[in-house]
Amino acid sequence: MLDTTQFSNDQTVAFGAGLRRNFAEHLRTSGYERPLILTTPQQCELGLELAEILGASAAGVFSKATMHTPTDVTDEALVHLRDVKADSVLSIGGGSTIGLGKALVLHTDIGHIALPTTYAGSECTPILGQTENGVKTTMTDPKLRPGIVLYDAELVATLPAAMTITSALNAMAHAVEALYAKDRTETATQLALEGIAAFQTSLPAVMENPGDLAARQATQEGAWACGTVLGQVGMALHHKLCHTLGGSLNLPHAETHAIVLPHATAFNQPAAAEELAPLADLFGASDLARALWDFAKSLDAPTALKDLGVEEADLDRVADLATQNPYRNPREITKDGIRALLGRAWEGAAPQ
Numbered sequence: 001m002l003d004t005t006q007f008s009n010d011q012t013v014a015f016g017a018g019l020r021r022n023f024a025e026h027l028r029t030s031g032y033e034r035p036l037i038l039t040t041p042q043q044c045e046l047g048l049e050l051a052e053i054l055g056a057s058a059a060g061v062f063s064k065a066t067m068h069t070p071t072d073v074t075d076e077a078l079v080h081l082r083d084v085k086a087d088s089v090l091s092i093g094g095g096s097t098i099g100l101g102k103a104l105v106l107h108t109d110i111g112h113i114a115l116p117t118t119y120a121g122s123e124c125t126p127i128l129g130q131t132e133n134g135v136k137t138t139m140t141d142p143k144l145r146p147g148i149v150l151y152d153a154e155l156v157a158t159l160p161a162a163m164t165i166t167s168a169l170n171a172m173a174h175a176v177e178a179l180y181a182k183d184r185t186e187t188a189t190q191l192a193l194e195g196i197a198a199f200q201t202s203l204p205a206v207m208e209n210p211g212d213l214a215a216r217q218a219t220q221e222g223a224w225a226c227g228t229v230l231g232q233v234g235m236a237l238h239h240k241l242c243h244t245l246g247g248s249l250n251l252p253h254a255e256t257h258a259i260v261l262p263h264a265t266a267f268n269q270p271a272a273a274e275e276l277a278p279l280a281d282l283f284g285a286s287d288l289a290r291a292l293w294d295f296a297k298s299l300d301a302p303t304a305l306k307d308l309g310v311e312e313a314d315l316d317r318v319a320d321l322a323t324q325n326p327y328r329n330p331r332e333i334t335k336d337g338i339r340a341l342l343g344r345a346w347e348g349a350a351p352q
């Protein structure tokens with residue numbers, strides 16, 4: 001198992017299938033007494049299960065978490081949090097639910113315990129993306145990183161196959177970009193490689209048997225490693241493209257990452273060959289982008305933006321937006337280069 005204490009001193013992290021059933025014990029050692037449980041509407045049942053486990057300690061369940069953390073939902077949750085006199089939030093879900101937990105911490109001094117149910121990695125970062133009147137802004141503040149993260153493998157065992165693979169590729173994308181980040185460190189590089197290796201070995205086993213809890217836990221270790229590097233170093237072209245596609249066309253987060261990753265890697269690998277070499281070695285490939293594409297296809301991941309409902313006519317506008325205020329990137333970004341990349345990702349063609 002990856003040694004979480006080696007890399008994050010300001011976060012308590014635990015792994016274990018079924019550990020949510022001992023949540024009352026985790027709460028006692030956390031020092032918090034009365035958490036408000038947060039979920040999406042789709043995962044309300046899970047919130048109710050935790051409320052039952054906590055009994056009188058639960059301050060209630062707020063189940064309106066929504067993708068991209070709209071501020072009107074946060075405002076409603078804040079009123080509820082104060083009404084029920086909660087001293088902490090317990091976010092059970094993916095990046096959307098954990099995002100709501102972070103937004104509540106931003107406005108209060110409460111504690112945050114996260115039980116992730118996807119591999120997106122928000123629980124490891126001090127980053128919060130919020131939407132107000134349709135405009136998404138992102139901020140970073142150390143207090144936003146949840147203090148306690150409990151990875152219960154049973155919670156990801158319910159992820160449908162399609163979400164399992166797209167969410168895993170979303171996590172792997174953090175690690176790929178960490179390898180060539182301008183502010184990369186040896187620690188982040190090591191962690192990024194360990195995270196991808198964990199997914200590379202455990203994902204096929206999980207796809208074969210979704211209920212394999214040992215393999216599911218290995219994927220969560222990968223998610224923790226990839227999410228931790230997302231919180232430590234700056235992201236580049238891949239994340240810029242996904243944020244632009246997601247923001248301007250309202251595309252699903254994980255699927256967009258899954259489709260774009262091989263193409264963004266193909267664009268950057270000539271300029272970051274040395275940094276990406278250990279990853280190419282891990283896949284036993286000379287062309288990493290092609291290896292990532294083959295890996296995704298072998299697991300039936302989506303490969304074409306057109307299958308997400310993107311119109312070819314949208315691509316020029318996305319290329320324009322993605323080349324405005326670009327993130328730091330190892331290779332110079334040109335509108336023509338990005339438009340060609342997007343064309344291949346739209347079509348579902350092999351990366352080049």
Ligand code: NAD
Nearest residue numbers: 040042068094095096117118120122125127155158159253
């Ligand atoms: P999500 O949280 O939006 O979940 C997508 C859907 O899947 C929801 O309906 C959810 O209820 C459901 N779901 C989640 N786990 C499930 C499970 N185990 N079984 C069945 N259904 C399940 O998806 P996500 O990809 O985890 O998060 C995306 C959001 O998180 C985006 O808004 C993204 O910007 C944000 N994000 C933020 C960071 C950060 O560091 N701030 C990092 C990654 C993602």
